[in-house]
Amino acid sequence: MSNNRPTEADETLLDECSTTTSGCASAERVFALLDCPETIPEPTDPVALERVDGRIELFWLA
Structure with a gap:
């Protein structure tokens, strides 16, 4: 009579x-998401920033 139950090594492999x-x-x-075309259009009249200091401020809108 053979034992067909998987061993611990078999279970680990599975x-x-x-x-x-x-x-x-x-x-x-x-990768499917990365391949999607961009849905945000480029602005037709972009605004030039006067000064950028590299900080990001996060705030909560309730």
Whole structure:
């Protein structure tokens, strides 16, 4: 009588395969988003900034 139950090593390998497959599917979705055309049009009359000091200020709008 043979034992067809997977060993601990088999289960570890199957878990790694599942994780890898999930990662590949996620990467495909990310690359599909990166390949999308831009939806924000370039401004027709851009405004030149007088001074840029490299700071970003975040504030909460309620």
